[in-house]
Amino acid sequence: MATTKDYRLGPNAFPRGWFMIAEDRELGDTPLSLHYLGRDLILYRGTSGPVLLDAYCPHMGTHLGKNESSFVVQDKIWLEGDSIRCPYHGWRFGADGRCNQIPYHDGPIPKAARIRSWPVRVMMGCIFMWHDPEERAPDYEPPFIPQWDDPNWVRWELDHLGTLPTHPMEIVDNMADIRHFDALHGSTVSYFRVEFEGHRYIQYQGGGHRTLTANDVMLETVTYYDGPGLLISHQYGSDTVLQFICHTPVDDGVVEVWHGLLCQKSAATPPGDDRTWARARQAVSRTAFVQDFEIWGNKLPARSILTIRSDGPFSKGRQWYGQFYQPADRQREIQRRLPATATCRGIPASREEALGDLAQSAAE
Ligand code: FES
Ligand SMILES: [Fe+2]
Structure with a gap:
């Protein structure tokens, strides 16, 4: 640990x-x-x-x-x-x-x-x-997802995924780690970038996905941390869902995790029993998340990462996460120093860039 x-x-x-x-x-x-x-x-x-x-x-x-x-x-x-x-x-x-x-x-x-x-x-x-170890008052509020109150969406019933003997750093690393998408999740990434905005860390990515979207339908996600322990992922593919993951340190090096999914109703939603339908959809989402969980639960801690140039921007993500372990003035300093955007060598940074690359290779 x-x-x-x-x-x-x-x-x-x-x-x-x-x-x-x-x-x-x-x-x-x-x-x-x-x-x-x-x-x-x-x-x-x-x-x-x-x-x-x-x-x-x-x-x-x-x-x-x-x-x-x-x-x-x-x-x-x-x-x-x-x-x-x-x-x-x-x-x-x-x-x-x-x-x-x-x-x-x-x-x-x-x-x-x-x-x-x-x-x-x-x-x-x-x-x-x-x-706040220094007893300062909150300077932002926890995120509220407006779709929670929208009757066209079905609310989650949270999965209690229990505790892992893992430091939350390893979970946050997942945001920068676009290179695990293929091997672990069966995703073919077309574009990827992350952005840093104060206490927010946002990931944009799109591509095929073996479990979360139908064949030939691109799954595009906008995923963000709102502070160090709450993650929201907007996912647009064969359906539209909002994933919610919370992780809270229990002790230093031990973390507890919850998972839920808000599901937007569509023509495919069975009339009358949208809860059962949403539970089944959440279970699919959980299956993909549990792929990460299995790795975290059995791996050695990556105190430092043997990063290669084609890996995702781990060090920037770790820098962003470190702000929450610092006193206030140092936290602001870290926020100022972070770049607005970070990308991964060899992967287009946006959908437009990916489409441009495709058009160019078709023309050649
Ligand atoms: S009132 Fe005496 S220990 Fe709490
Ligand atoms: Fe993952």
């Missing part, structure tokens, strides 16, 4: 950004005990929405979420409004993580009676947390 340090990404072990931590439907009326980004966390549903706090009480270190036998839990005074009560001595903490009641004490509450609270957002059935 390799860690952030092995990839020389930056001083912070965990990246800054929005990360998936649960599906909204997984959060019932008791707190969920989670572990992400190297921390034990509790997630509970307050009256104003989900609240995410570090798991341990500052009084004597009790885990606020792991209890069944206390009378705090049995008497159902564990959760009150947006607050959670510690099962050991009953101290109560608000959504901001500050202690707002000590049942047996009427003096002032010490300032140190505070737990770290993390910003959360709920959208598209997912709960996202904002992680």
Whole structure:
């Protein structure tokens, strides 16, 4: 297993950004005990929405979420409004993580009676947390896909693909790695380029694909990372779909992955049961993704890559990803230094260029 340090990404072990931590439907009326980004966390549903706090009480270190036998839990005074009560001595903490009641004490509450609270957002059935090792507020929002609310599209039911003993760097490498498309996915790439825009990393590519599109129908994709852990891929081929992949560090060098597909209805969509149809389409998409997964789950870490000139622009992709492991000023510096575009030697950069090459070889 390799860690952030092995990839020389930056001083912070965990990246800054929005990360998936649960599906909204997984959060019932008791707190969920989670572990992400190297921390034990509790997630509970307050009256104003989900609240995410570090798991341990500052009084004597009790885990606020792991209890069944206390009378705090049995008497159902564990959760009150947006607050959670510690099962050991009953101290109560608000959504901001500050202690707002000590049942047996009427003096002032010490300032140190505070737990770290993390910003959360709920959208598209997912709960996202904002992680910043320096506790800066979010400077962008997690992406919302407008097709989620469009009745002409069928929503995903997320695949929980579990954890991999893999650093997320290896997953992000996939964006630059156009040369694995043929061998692994059976794709014949016609064009490819990537673009860098601050916290976004966008890949444009098109070509044939053995599993995701019909024979002779080009599959064109626009795929982008919105920050370090959320990927959206618009895919236009024999049908139109939107793939959503989330990967969240669990510990340094271990990552958890979710996958979903939004499917646009078409004349081919069976009337009445579009959910079954969309689930089957998502399964096809998952099969292609699992081809990557099988590699990641069994490979050695590529701490450095034996890059040849005809490989994709790995080093630029790694530079882009490294920004999330840096303090704010250094992050901006990396963003400034990145080129707007990177390509791969031997592959046209755009559809137009690919078509031009084709026309030229036909004329010769
Ligand atoms: S350990 Fe939490 S209130 Fe005492
Ligand atoms: Fe891949």
